[in-house]
Amino acid sequence: MKKIEIKLKNDQYNILYAPLSKSIDYIKSYFLNGKTVAIIADNNSAHHYLNKLEKDLLDVNQNVIKIILSPGEKNKDLTIASKIIEDLLSQKFERTDTIIALGGGVIGDLAGFVAAIIHRGVNFINIPTTLLSQVDSSIGGKTGVNTKYGKNLIGSFKQPEIVICDTEVLTTLPKRELLAGYTELVKHALINDVDLFNYLDVNSSEIFKNNTILQDAIYRSSLVKAEIVMKDVLEKDIRAHLNLGHTFGHAIEALYKYDGTLLHGEAVSIGIMMAFSLAEKISLCNTTQTEAVKKHFDNVGLKTNFSELPNSGLTSKNLIKLMKNDKKVRSGSINFILPKGIGSVDIFSGIDEDIIKEVLEEYL
């Protein structure tokens, strides 16, 4: 069975590529002395997988608390985290008990945050069921909720005991959601694995039809992220590379107010294109490389510009203002992760605002 071992200074855990239907075999040894497992899931994952998981947990003598949320970014909210904690405490959820996240990135971030703070930290198991969560948010222990000042501004690092990743479950996802997650998969290739980018590009017409290719791509992309996280789990330096396309992307997302017009991965694919255009302007990469990424995104059906999107106050002034709110801003200067070709990136700050404006206006 394939796995990725995450080895950190104070934590060690496996991402196990295993069928969700057999997850009990891999997770039960982590329950320790606990008597209760709380499953936090979204409606979609609950609909497909909760009954079997609940039965399996009851069979190994765990009490089960189920917390099922409607899908959506709105769940990453301090009030919701607080309600869940009160609900668990009212049901005598103890320090030795376990929280399982069953769902996508929103559920993983929220459930992980609850697991980090309830009783000052309890066992946490992550079962990601979307491409975005399998390839990105379940790796590296970032958890948290959003605020009106920006995304993920309240949170904690909380590493899971184990991540169970079943790539077969992705077949139940809507194509749009799959594609949005695919942006992060490609992002890892662009950051540190040019061979993976070439592999994705050669297979661009097959990747969503052939699960073996998709599995292979998920594994290789997750390895890129795992290696970065192992070098810098607290994002003191190179973990920030994982934010390629996100300075632009978060601003674009904020402009559309997380109302579903644009998914995170869709904003990030446009953001990655902007990062390439900006990198080109300051001679870090060339047009051929930018065009290759654009062609790949176009071929798979990802957004590379704003055509087909409502205007929503889309101006370079608004976008720059939103970028300045991002948590990656240091001393008022916007930080960018920019490509130095395909497969290599670095952090840049102090870029002339006129150049940033020029890039944005090419897209508007």
Ligand code: GLY
């Ligand atoms: N998604 C970026 C990170 O985990 O650091």
